[in-house]
Amino acid sequence: MGVEMSPSLALVLAVGVLVGSGVYLLLERSLSRVIIGITLISNGVNLLFLIAGGAAGGPPLVGTTEPDQMADPLPQAMVLTAIVINLGITAFVLAMAYRSWQLHGHDEVQDDLEDRRIARRAARHEEDSRADDVGTDLATEAAEARDETEEEHSLETAHHGPRLGADDHEAEQRDRGEST
Amino acid sequence: MTWLVALPVVIPLVAAGLALALAKHSRVQGVISVVALTAVLIVAVALIFVTHTVGPQVVNVGGWAAPVGIAVVTDRLSALMLVVSAVVLLGVLLYSLAQGLADGPKGAPVAIYHPTYLVLAAGVAMAFTSGDLFNLYVGFEILLAASFVLLTLGGTGERIRAGAIYVVVSLLSSLLFLISIALLYGATGTLNLAQLADRIDALDPGLQTVLQIMLLMGFAIKAAIFPLSAWLPDSYPTAPAPVTAVFAGLLTKVGVYAIIRTQTLLFTDGTLDTVLMLAALLTMLVGIAGAVAQEDIKRLLSFTLVSHIGFMIFGISLASDVGLSAAIFYVAHHITVQTALFLVSGLIERRGGTTSLVRLGSLAKVAPALGVVFFVSAMNLAGIPPMSGFLGKAGLLQAGLADGTPLALVGVAVGLATSLLTLYAVVKAWNKAFWQEAPEPLPEASVPRGMFGPTAVLAAVGVVIALVAGPLYSYTDAAARDLRLQDPYISSVLVDDGRGEGQSADAQGGDS
Numbered sequence: 001m002g003v004e005m006s007p008s009l010a011l012v013l014a015v016g017v018l019v020g021s022g023v024y025l026l027l028e029r030s031l032s033r034v035i036i037g038i039t040l041i042s043n044g045v046n047l048l049f050l051i052a053g054g055a056a057g058g059p060p061l062v063g064t065t066e067p068d069q070m071a072d073p074l075p076q077a078m079v080l081t082a083i084v085i086n087l088g089i090t091a092f093v094l095a096m097a098y099r100s101w102q103l104h105g106h107d108e109v110q111d112d113l114e115d116r117r118i119a120r121r122a123a124r125h126e127e128d129s130r131a132d133d134v135g136t137d138l139a140t141e142a143a144e145a146r147d148e149t150e151e152e153h154s155l156e157t158a159h160h161g162p163r164l165g166a167d168d169h170e171a172e173q174r175d176r177g178e179s180t
Numbered sequence: 181m182t183w184l185v186a187l188p189v190v191i192p193l194v195a196a197g198l199a200l201a202l203a204k205h206s207r208v209q210g211v212i213s214v215v216a217l218t219a220v221l222i223v224a225v226a227l228i229f230v231t232h233t234v235g236p237q238v239v240n241v242g243g244w245a246a247p248v249g250i251a252v253v254t255d256r257l258s259a260l261m262l263v264v265s266a267v268v269l270l271g272v273l274l275y276s277l278a279q280g281l282a283d284g285p286k287g288a289p290v291a292i293y294h295p296t297y298l299v300l301a302a303g304v305a306m307a308f309t310s311g312d313l314f315n316l317y318v319g320f321e322i323l324l325a326a327s328f329v330l331l332t333l334g335g336t337g338e339r340i341r342a343g344a345i346y347v348v349v350s351l352l353s354s355l356l357f358l359i360s361i362a363l364l365y366g367a368t369g370t371l372n373l374a375q376l377a378d379r380i381d382a383l384d385p386g387l388q389t390v391l392q393i394m395l396l397m398g399f400a401i402k403a404a405i406f407p408l409s410a411w412l413p414d415s416y417p418t419a420p421a422p423v424t425a426v427f428a429g430l431l432t433k434v435g436v437y438a439i440i441r442t443q444t445l446l447f448t449d450g451t452l453d454t455v456l457m458l459a460a461l462l463t464m465l466v467g468i469a470g471a472v473a474q475e476d477i478k479r480l481l482s483f484t485l486v487s488h489i490g491f492m493i494f495g496i497s498l499a500s501d502v503g504l505s506a507a508i509f510y511v512a513h514h515i516t517v518q519t520a521l522f523l524v525s526g527l528i529e530r531r532g533g534t535t536s537l538v539r540l541g542s543l544a545k546v547a548p549a550l551g552v553v554f555f556v557s558a559m560n561l562a563g564i565p566p567m568s569g570f571l572g573k574a575g576l577l578q579a580g581l582a583d584g585t586p587l588a589l590v591g592v593a594v595g596l597a598t599s600l601l602t603l604y605a606v607v608k609a610w611n612k613a614f615w616q617e618a619p620e621p622l623p624e625a626s627v628p629r630g631m632f633g634p635t636a637v638l639a640a641v642g643v644v645i646a647l648v649a650g651p652l653y654s655y656t657d658a659a660a661r662d663l664r665l666q667d668p669y670i671s672s673v674l675v676d677d678g679r680g681e682g683q684s685a686d687a688q689g690g691d692s
Contacts, residue, residue: 026352031344038351045358052366075365078314082358085321092328093347096340103337109344112414114470 018044188305196298253311256659278630300326346415353401360394374673403435417478421526429519464490504660506575541618558606568645
């Protein structure tokens with residue numbers, strides 16, 4: 001007996017729609033949307049497993065179904081495992097989103113530090129080039145040129161997290177300098 | 181002796197349950213964890229002897245042999261990884277216990293720490309011993325779920341921020357892995373690695389390449405290979421020092437292990453070796469360029485971690501016995517040295533009150549022993565002869581020269597440049613944190629002996645690897661030869677009768 005191996009088009013389309021909309025949600029900033037996206041994708045993958053298991057058949061119990069009529073039980077077992085894993089992960093991410101909301105009032109995935117630092121440096125660079133355009137005098141240039149020794153007094157008053165590097169001290173100094 | 185194979189997974193899981201049940205008694209939890217991980221270490225050392233002398237060890241779960249049942253396999257590579265990971269896990273555990281003691285009841289690790297840590301150990305061991313792609317996925321998920329909890333321990337704003345990125349990226353890699361498993365199953369009808377190795381050659385070459393790309397993408401995110409590495413330096417440094425240390429040492433190497441396994445067992449035709457090698461070179465360069473630019477010692481170390489993953493991938497992409505052997509040696513060296521360095525950075529933070537190189541200083545005067553441990557580990561990382569880092573790099577570069585293709589020669593040059601830049605980065609950290617005068621007086625703090633001890637021992641292990649480099653290299657040579665021959669693995673997993681001694685109650689309708 002030839003085994004029917006071509007998958008149902010409806011299943012394939014469902015996988016496409018689920019994974020596609022999941023990817024869209026995954027690209028969002030809000031963690032709760034991200035977790036919905038991940039759930040959609042993993043449901044899509046679960047369907048993919050069912051497709052991989054071939055055509056539907058009878059329950060794979062010896063004695064109840066003829067061997068060539070049986071459904072492949074392995075993908076079902078794997079889907080079950082994947083669902084359980086996804087449940088646990090979803091619970092964890094939701095808890096994390098809630099904690100983020102408690103702390104910040106939102107559940108958005110924030111920029112990483114390096115990105116923030118580069119953005120800040122770019123902004124500063126833009127300022128500098130604008131300053132060059134109008135022509136700077138020696139005093140402003142001298143004020144901008146600093147070395148590490150001059151930073152020391154500012155460190156005592158600066159309030160910042162432990163993870164900020166030299167760039168951030170500079171930026172902070174500049175911010176203060178501009179506001180006064 | 182095959183019953184040994186399952187123990188590295190079973191012991192930590194059982195201990196995790198016990199530790200969770202005894203959540204109110206943190207001392208008992210500590211004892212349970214130490215005993216469990218010591219037992220795992222002993223079992224792993226036993227396994228290394230058995231696999232080296234007898235051959236790969238296979239447990240058929242439930243008595244059913246491989247294509248029917250699930251196989252748990254330990255070969256030379258797995259056994260070595262188990263030993264190294266057990267040493268590191270035990271060392272870091274002792275460090276965190278001492279940290280808890282030193283900080284008093286307030287600083288003691290929260291009740292969930294020990295169970296989660298043991299689950300992480302079980303997940304790592306499961307990934308190393310799984311003979312089945314889906315079990316590998318489950319192993320990954322176990323260690324990832326545990327790592328999510330450990331990374332966001334305490335739930336401070338900074339950890340939640342970093343954790344969100346880490347969790348989303350890890351989940352993405354798991355989904356890619358799961359999709360490729362589904363496709364592989366659809367194409368071949370099996371997920372057993374040994375059987376896949378037999379069947380995958382029959383597939384269309386284009387389909388093979390697609391499957392290989394999908395799997396590599398999933399693993400490359402976990403192993404932090406450029407351009408999929410940006411998440412690592414951002415998320416690791418925010419965790420507590422022992423957690424960062426064990427993540428840096430082990431988790432990325434699980435990805436590297438999975439790449440070694442699939443590249444040697446499933447995709448042997450070398451279609452993507454060039455791509456992999458390019459990725460390796462870029463990983464080295466981009467990683468080390470990031471490290472040079474850092475002003476924070478933990479972030480600096482995270483970037484060197486990314487960069488040195490490139491060395492291992494370079495060795496794998498050479499697709500030769502010597503390259504693979506050197507890559508495995510390098511994995512063993514790098515796990516210990518990177519963990520030791522992160523533990524030292526935890527101690528630096530404790531003594532100096534900060535990890536920012538701008539504000540640290542004069543540590544060589546106030547904590548000379550710490551300076552020695554940092555200096556030795558840092559030189560080991562940079563690859564100064566005669567330490568193990570030098571031997572690992574020398575092996576890789578030799579393999580690159582032996583390969584002789586232009587790209588491999590470029591790889592050798594990049595490897596040398598990366599070593600030099602690593603030296604520059606760690607010397608900069610040394611100068612700023614230990615040599616220079618501190619910009620402001622350091623806080624009054626001391627380094628507890630209990631935390632310094634495990635750190636020093638791990639650093640010493642990194643150095644001792646150099647002393648046993650001869651035997652270790654002949655071991656990794658044998659491991660690499662086994663992996664590339666495939667046969668010891670496949671023939672010990674797939675036995676001839678194909679069913680094992682499993683019995684079903686009613687088998688009349690069955691396998692005819």
